[in-house]
Each structure stands twice: as structure tokens, then as C-alpha cells.
Amino acid sequence: MIGHLKGKIISSKPTQILLDVNGVGYKVGISINTFEKIVDKAEVSLFIHTHVKEDSISLFGFFTESEKEMFELLISISGIGPKIALGLLSGISVESLKDAIEEGNVSRIIAVPGIGRKTAERLVLELRSKVEDISGGEFTKTQPSIKSEAMSALTTLGYNAKVAEKAVRDLLIENQNYSLEDLIKKALSNLNK
Numbered sequence: 001m002i003g004h005l006k007g008k009i010i011s012s013k014p015t016q017i018l019l020d021v022n023g024v025g026y027k028v029g030i031s032i033n034t035f036e037k038i039v040d041k042a043e044v045s046l047f048i049h050t051h052v053k054e055d056s057i058s059l060f061g062f063f064t065e066s067e068k069e070m071f072e073l074l075i076s077i078s079g080i081g082p083k084i085a086l087g088l089l090s091g092i093s094v095e096s097l098k099d100a101i102e103e104g105n106v107s108r109i110i111a112v113p114g115i116g117r118k119t120a121e122r123l124v125l126e127l128r129s130k131v132e133d134i135s136g137g138e139f140t141k142t143q144p145s146i147k148s149e150a151m152s153a154l155t156t157l158g159y160n161a162k163v164a165e166k167a168v169r170d171l172l173i174e175n176q177n178y179s180l181e182d183l184i185k186k187a188l189s190n191l192n193k
Contacts, residue, residue, distance in 0.1 A: 001050040001052075002026075002048045002050045002059060003047070003048055003050075004045070004046070004047055004048055005019055005021050005026060005028070005045070005046050005048050005059075005061065006021065006043070006044070006045040006046075007019045007020050007021035007022070007026075007043065007044070008020045008042060008043050009038070009041065009042060009043070009044055010025060012035065012038070012039070013035075014030075014032050014035045014090075015029060015030060015031075015032070015035070015086065015090070016028065016029055016030060017030055017035075017038070017044075017061070019044070019046070019061075026059055027059065028046065028048070028059045028060065028061040029058060029059065029060045029061070029082065029086060030046075030060070030061050030062070030086075031062070031067065031071075031086050031089040031090040032090035032091075033063070033067065033089060033090060033093060033094075034046070034061065034062055034063040034067065037063040038063060044063075046061035046062060046063065047061065047062045047063075047064070047065050047067075047068040048060065048061050048062075048068075049061075049062070049068055049071055049072060051075075051082050058082065060082055060086065064094070066094050066134050067089060067094050069133075069134045070089065070094045070097060070098070070131075070134055071085050071086070071089060073127055073130055073131065073134070074088060074089075074123070074127075077122060077123065077126050077127070079119070079122070080119065080123075084114065084115070084119070087112070087113070087114050087115070088109075088112055088114075088115060091111075091112030091113060091114075091115075091162060092108070092109070092111075092112050092162075092165065093165060093169055094134070095147065096108070096147070096148065096151070096165055097109070097131075098131045098134060099148055100124075101123060101124055101127050101128055101131045102128060102131060102132065104124050104128070106120045106121055106124060108161070109123060109124070111161045111162070112162075146178070146179075146180050146183060147168050147169070147172060147183075149180055150164075150168045150180060150183045150184050150187060151164045151165050151168050153184050154167065154168070154184070154187060154188070154191070157188075159191060163191070164187070164191075167187040167190055167191050168183060168187050170190075171183055171186050171187060171190070
């Protein structure tokens with residue numbers, strides 16, 4: 001099975017890239033979160049999940065190992081295939097999804113397009129004890145609470161949850177030492193440009 005690929009991006013779109021690895025082109029499904037991290041790169045290194053069905057073999061690539069681990073947990077649940085799992089990881093970051101599952105925040109999960117209440121409840125029920133094993137992503141444990149508080153403040157002010165999450169995530173990638181107040185102010189400033 002293929003577990004990792006490094007190569008040149010031949011073509012890319014938000015849900016898929018064509019990766020040239022030593023002259024061989026691999027079609028790799030990706031989440032929008034991964035796409036945002038690789039969009040400016042000519043060469044990329046991805047963690048790969050090889051999905052084998054009786055009639056096809058598909059590759060799914062992830063910029064971080066934690067995103068790959070979450071994807072594999074998601075597809076382990078009956079009724080959730082790679083397409084739904086990628087859609088979920090495209091609509092919410094790994095850290096936010098992990099927090100939502102641990103806290104039983106079904107409404108945060110169903111805010112992702114294409115995810116219904118029953119699916120979200122099944123995710124919480126089946127994964128609550130398993131998500132803590134996912135390795136750390138971009139943030140330390142204290143940061144998701146600052147991140148979720150900032151997102152909550154922005155959604156309370158009327159911003160779309162996905163837009164709020166992206167604004168906060170981008171700021172934390174840039175500087176992980178923001179106070180909650182500064183994070184909200186900067187996010188508001190960026191969103192109102």
C-alpha cells in the first residue's frame with residue numbers, strides 16, 4: 001500500500017491533484033483544507049491513504065498526519081465513505097472536528113454541508129473515545145479552546161461558521177501567541193476588509 005508520496009503538482013483543484021512522482025502521475029483526492037496548504041507549492045509531500053474496493057483503488061492525500069488519522073477514523077464508521085469523510089474534512093479543520101466530537105457538539109458537525117444529524121450523532125457516539133489518540137495538529141491543547149471561543153464570538157456576531165473558522169485558523173498559523181481578545185479583533189479586521 002502507498003503511505004506517502006512526494007512529487008511535483010501537475011494540476012490541482014480543490015478536491016483533487018495530479019502528482020508527478022518520478023515520471024508517474026498519481027491522481028490523489030484531497031480535502032479543501034489540504035488544498036489551501038498546498039495551493040502555492042510546485043512540489044508537495046503528502047501522507048496517503050490507499051482505499052481498495054473490489055472495482056477500484058483510490059488514493060487520498062493529506063498535508064498533515066493528523067488529518068490522515070481523522071480520515072481513517074471517519075471511514076471506519078459504517079455508512080461513511082471516503083467522499084463523505086473528505087467533505088467533512090473540507091468543511092471543518094481536524095482540531096475543530098476533534099473538539100466537536102469530544103464535546104458532543106452535534107450542531108457544529110451538521111454545520112458542514114452534506115452531513116445530517118444522524119451521521120453527526122453516530123460520529124460522536126462511535127468516535128468520542130477514539131479521537132483523543134489523534135496526534136497533535138498545528139496547535140497545542142490550549143489553542144483549540146482559544147480558537148473555538150474566537151469562532152464562537154464570530155458566529156455570534158453573524159459570521160458563517162466556516163468563514164469564522166478559516167479566519168481564526170489563518171491567524172493562528174501566522175502567530176500562535178494571540179490572546180483571545182487580539183485574535184477576535186484581528187479576525188474581525190480581516191473579515192471586514
